[in-house]
Amino acid sequence: MLEKKKYPIAEIYVPAKRKKTLDPAKVETFAESIIEIGQTTPIRLRQGKGRYVLLEGLHRLEALRALGEDSVEAYLVHARLH
Template sequence: MMKRQTIAIADFYVPVRRQTLESHKVAALAESIIRKGRQAPVLVRPDGKPFVLVEGLHRLEACKALGEAPIAAYFVQVRQR
């Protein structure tokens, strides 16, 4: 079972391979967050601080753009290669 927690945006680390950002997606998500609120938490794996982002780069960036400080995240176990 995944554990949900609220994490400060400053405590996220985005691996280089996750940095394919599309600004139109960020803008659309930010608009959706304004209208409906945050629907889905991002996924992170614990690695001390910062927490490593596994999924949700556009959601993270949309929250940053809206000035939200802590956001909801699920901790997941990821097999490292």
């Protein structure tokens, strides 16, 4: 089972391909929601080389960044070995 933990936003890398999907209106909507009720859904990360890589939750991450937060609740996902 995945464990929800806080991770520093400064240590999260967002791949360029994912950044292209950023919608500023969605970020604003998420930011308003976070102000009202807090972060309800954790983002998903994987361990990279000396940093974390965003897998899911770009708009939530950017909303928290816009609000001046320094950490985000996330699940750390481990790659499956085949």
